[in-house]
Amino acid sequence: MAINGSTLATLKRGQKGVIRAINAADPQVQRLMVLGLVEGTEVEHASSAIGGDPMEFRLFGCGISLRQEHARHFKVAPVAAGD
Amino acid sequence: MTKSSEIRIPANEITVAKRTDASVAVVGNPNSGKSTLFNRLTGLKQRIGNYPGVTVEKHVGYLKTDDATTELVDLPGTHSLSAHSLEEHISVDVIFGRIEGTKSPDGILAVLDATNLYQGLFLVQQLVDLELPMIVALTMTDAAEKSGIQVDTAALSALLGVPVYPVIATTGTGLEMLRRAISGIKDVEPPRRIRVWPELTAAAAELAEDAHERLRFAELERLLIDGPTASNQAIVAKLSDTSKARIEEIRTALFGSEPPIARDAHVRYAWVREVLDKVQKAAPVYVSWRTRVTDFLNRPFPGTIGLFLVMAIVFQAVFAWATPIMDAIDASSSSLSASVFTALGDNAFSSLIADGVIAGVGSVVIFLPQIIILFLFIILLEDSGYLARAAYLMDRAMRSVGLSGQSIIPMISSFACAVPGIMATRVIPSRRDRIATIMAAPFMTCSARLPVYALLIAAFVPATNVGFLNLQGLVLFGLYLFGIVMGILTALLMRKTALRGPKPPFALMLPEFRRPNLQTVAIQLLGRAKVFLKRAGTVIFAVAVIVWALAYFPRSNDIDPGLDANTAAALQMEQSWLGRAGKAIEPVFEPLGWDWRVSSAVIAGFPAREVVIAVLGTVYAVGDEADEGTLSGRLKAATRPDGSKVFTLPMVIGLLIFYACCLQCAATLAIIRRETNTWRWPLFAWGYMTVIGYLGALVAFQLGSA
Numbered sequence: 001m002a003i004n005g006s007t008l009a010t011l012k013r014g015q016k017g018v019i020r021a022i023n024a025a026d027p028q029v030q031r032l033m034v035l036g037l038v039e040g041t042e043v044e045h046a047s048s049a050i051g052g053d054p055m056e057f058r059l060f061g062c063g064i065s066l067r068q069e070h071a072r073h074f075k076v077a078p079v080a081a082g083d
Numbered sequence: 084m085t086k087s088s089e090i091r092i093p094a095n096e097i098t099v100a101k102r103t104d105a106s107v108a109v110v111g112n113p114n115s116g117k118s119t120l121f122n123r124l125t126g127l128k129q130r131i132g133n134y135p136g137v138t139v140e141k142h143v144g145y146l147k148t149d150d151a152t153t154e155l156v157d158l159p160g161t162h163s164l165s166a167h168s169l170e171e172h173i174s175v176d177v178i179f180g181r182i183e184g185t186k187s188p189d190g191i192l193a194v195l196d197a198t199n200l201y202q203g204l205f206l207v208q209q210l211v212d213l214e215l216p217m218i219v220a221l222t223m224t225d226a227a228e229k230s231g232i233q234v235d236t237a238a239l240s241a242l243l244g245v246p247v248y249p250v251i252a253t254t255g256t257g258l259e260m261l262r263r264a265i266s267g268i269k270d271v272e273p274p275r276r277i278r279v280w281p282e283l284t285a286a287a288a289e290l291a292e293d294a295h296e297r298l299r300f301a302e303l304e305r306l307l308i309d310g311p312t313a314s315n316q317a318i319v320a321k322l323s324d325t326s327k328a329r330i331e332e333i334r335t336a337l338f339g340s341e342p343p344i345a346r347d348a349h350v351r352y353a354w355v356r357e358v359l360d361k362v363q364k365a366a367p368v369y370v371s372w373r374t375r376v377t378d379f380l381n382r383p384f385p386g387t388i389g390l391f392l393v394m395a396i397v398f399q400a401v402f403a404w405a406t407p408i409m410d411a412i413d414a415s416s417s418s419l420s421a422s423v424f425t426a427l428g429d430n431a432f433s434s435l436i437a438d439g440v441i442a443g444v445g446s447v448v449i450f451l452p453q454i455i456i457l458f459l460f461i462i463l464l465e466d467s468g469y470l471a472r473a474a475y476l477m478d479r480a481m482r483s484v485g486l487s488g489q490s491i492i493p494m495i496s497s498f499a500c501a502v503p504g505i506m507a508t509r510v511i512p513s514r515r516d517r518i519a520t521i522m523a524a525p526f527m528t529c530s531a532r533l534p535v536y537a538l539l540i541a542a543f544v545p546a547t548n549v550g551f552l553n554l555q556g557l558v559l560f561g562l563y564l565f566g567i568v569m570g571i572l573t574a575l576l577m578r579k580t581a582l583r584g585p586k587p588p589f590a591l592m593l594p595e596f597r598r599p600n601l602q603t604v605a606i607q608l609l610g611r612a613k614v615f616l617k618r619a620g621t622v623i624f625a626v627a628v629i630v631w632a633l634a635y636f637p638r639s640n641d642i643d644p645g646l647d648a649n650t651a652a653a654l655q656m657e658q659s660w661l662g663r664a665g666k667a668i669e670p671v672f673e674p675l676g677w678d679w680r681v682s683s684a685v686i687a688g689f690p691a692r693e694v695v696i697a698v699l700g701t702v703y704a705v706g707d708e709a710d711e712g713t714l715s716g717r718l719k720a721a722t723r724p725d726g727s728k729v730f731t732l733p734m735v736i737g738l739l740i741f742y743a744c745c746l747q748c749a750a751t752l753a754i755i756r757r758e759t760n761t762w763r764w765p766l767f768a769w770g771y772m773t774v775i776g777y778l779g780a781l782v783a784f785q786l787g788s789a
Contacts, residue, residue: 024345033348034163035592036202040353050383054478054488056593060201060359061232063593065475065488 006078008037008057009071011045017076018042029073035064037074104151105269106186108178110210111194112202113160114468114594116222118142119252119603120194121157124262135183139173139509151266156188162202164209164301165309165344168512172314178213179302181317190216190268197227197234197249198595200363204355205348208277211243213301216271218264219247225254226597232363239362244274253600276300279354283307286333293323307334308343376596380472390476393469394495397460405452412452416445435631443627443697451612453530457499458611459604466599470495475591484571485578487511488591490520494570497527498563501751503611505758515582519574521755522768525746526570528563531693535742536562538696542715543735565743569775626694630687633661634702656702661687675741675777676734676784678723685741692747733787737780744776 011017019041024030036059037043046063047056053068111117122129125144134141142157158177159170166172173182180187193210195203210217221236240247248264250257264271278284287303298321306315311330319327338346380386420437427433464470470492478488489511497504504524511517528536536559544555578584639658656662657679665683672682680702688695696714703717721729746752746769755765 022345024342027342027344030342030344030348031167033345034165034167034205036205036348036352038348038352040356047380047386048383049476049479050387051479052383054475054591056475060199061230061595062199062202063595065478065591065593067478 006076007072008043008045008066008074008076009055009068011043011076011078013045013047016042016044016079018079019074020077021075023073026070026073028070032064032066032070032074036060036062037064037066042079043076104153104266105189106154106156107190107192107265107268108188109155109157109192109194110174110178110206111160112162112196112199112206114592115160115194115196115199115203116252117160117194118157119600120220120222120250121155122603122606123252123255123258124265125155134173134185139170141185146262146265148262148266153266153268154186155192155265156185161206163206163347164305165347166314170509175305176314178210179299181314188215190218190265190271192265192268193217193219193245195219195221195247197221197224198230198232200232200234200359201352201355204358205351207243208279208351208354209301211245211274212276212304214273214276214299216268216273217245218261218268218271219243219245220261221247221249222252224249225251230595235362235364239358242358242361243277246271253602277354280350282337283350286337289333290322290326290330293326295321295323298322306330307337308347310334310343386472386476390473393464397457400456400460404456408452409449412445412449416441416449419445431635434635435628439628439631439635440624442700443631443694444624448616449534451616453533454499455608455612457530458503458608461496461499462604462607462611463599465492466597466604468594468596471591471593475593478591484575486516486520486523486574487513490516490523490574493520493524494527497524497529500529500531501525501527501748502754505751505754508758513584515578515584518759518764519577519582521758521764522577522771523570523574525748525751525768525772526566526573526744528566528743529748531691531748532742534693534696536739538699538715538718539735539739542718543730543732562739562743565740569744573771626687626690627697630661630694630698633664633687634659634683634698636660661698661702674785675737675780676729676731676788677738678721678729680721681729681738689747690749692742692745695742695747731788733784736787737783740779740783741776744772744779746772 006017008017008019019037019039022029022033022037022039024033037057041059043057043059045055046058048054054065055068055071056063056065057071058064109117109121121142121144124146128147129142129144133139139159144155144157146153146155156177158174161171161174163171164175164178166175176182177185178188178191191210191213193207195207207219219240221234221239224234227234234249236247236249246264248257248261250261252258276284283304284300286307287300290303290306291298291300298318302318306318307330309315311319319330322330334343337343380389420441423433423437423441427436461470464473473495474488474491476488477491481488481490490508492510493504493507495504496507501524504527505521508517508520508524511520540555540558544558547554549557634656636659639655657666661683662679664686665679665681668682668686669677669679672685677685681699683702684695684698687698699718700714703714703721718730723729752765752769755768756762759765
């Protein structure tokens, strides 16, 4: 599936995506990778706080919250709903 | 390693006191149930100390079986052996045996959360590569099964090359087996390295070849990934000069332009996903109450409204539930004082016991119900995983004042007491952010301010209703709000000036809601209550006695014995050391509308603000006002020599503002010193808060009286 500029930040609530590319220059992004946000991992946008920031993502049963400014560094391929 | 040739002596043949047989490091992700397991394994056989030079607590416990005593070191939770925060650095340094006074571990107990194998295995793989005897405790298997995850323990054990023991720490299932395994850890064959990244291992082997001494591959691999940082210097020193010169060259060949940490995460998590496919079977998930609660709170507005509701319930409970117990404590301490005078007569000794000791300590113990209730809620919220969610929900708001959501936990804790609140700032990774939070925390209305507020509000704010709200309650709420606003402004000011710097990082694990374990809650609650009572029993007891002595001595012979008892006592108080100090300082506080008696009480309250009630009780227990039954009645009746009232509304408002701001707490100063490792910050906080309190009281009184 085409990436079409989708990032973690553009996933809708309840939508899933597989991480395809990461701009890892920012040490804070690297930190998120240590927490498991790496290429090939499927994540779900579980929730967001008021104003849409920060956002909560679920991967393999664990929840990680991150800010939009960091979520933008993760390019994803959205997974079709009902999968 | 000579374990195979070791001769085991039966325990009954050893007559001398045994030392510990092995030291085991307990390692795991944050929130993996590690501390609960540690508590279950060691029970009360624990010691809490500090690692040298840092503020991280060192938890050591002992596990005794028939033939061995094993030392367990509970390390701070970590996600990786690439350390990020101070606490993670400590964990890594202990594992590699780099900390003075802490033995290099003989074995590793890895705590793996069955509900979060993904992040857990990432760490466990790195631990296996240490080539130390190792045991895996698989925790929360019950919670995992409930949410439809089944773990194939045998397959996991085979893949890791390490024994895996499933345990349920809350019920104790599997603990006995694990205990026996830990006490025999020296007999466990060290696992073979898992070859997840052969290129890295080859590069490490190259460096190891001509080193001065034998080096562990795991350490060399860390050196290659993290680079020659300060904590890696010890390893670098052991390398040959040619190897030292080649470190950067080898790193470039390995990683190219990709950040090493990113590559490390890619490689290892790819391995983790493969393992998960083999060991984890996800059964059909049924919707549990947890999922329902989480889903509801995941919506932005219900979540935020829920947070405010939870906080409202907590504060309501603190006030409503504690009142009857507090009244009982108050009544019994008064009757105890009275019976002391009846039994011993009116002399210096009975006055010391009744007015000094009983009244002083009683006025502190009276907070115990509130403190216990508040801590109970904070511990329950923390253990259920809700505090992390609160941090997440509040992040945006906190960011606007230059902090992050992680500061909300220390801030909320500070409503009970700034001391545990400041200790809770340890979870904040950025030092600037952490100090700004520490500076803001003492402004939160702690339980020691509450009795001062309660006394003054009950005496001077009419109990009328504003709409359906009670005016007294409204004023109290206003004071809480005032504290919050002052704290936030302080944080903002600090982040704009002395602590200017980049935005704090934010990556927060949001655990699923779980039912808190009552035993763990009870252990923590008892711990907090003990700390508080110890303080009441030592510092505040000492202050109470000193304040009593200052008010009682020197005795005067000039007072006309013909005067009535109250007037004589009032004159005595006036010429006592405390009275003299109050008079000496009166000009300073005169612009705030305080007389020498209020000034004396405020001075006495600097080491511990709750003492002020006891002192007001003493200074207004004499003289004309003594006819009034209650302390609030006496304060209302208090007059200056010219007959005007001391406690006018502007003066009371000023006094409340002074108490809302001023840092009158020796324990808080001590904890700031400990947490920041310098006297600079506690002294600054003290000066800053005292000046703000004084100016606030000045403005209130001068404007109100004009």
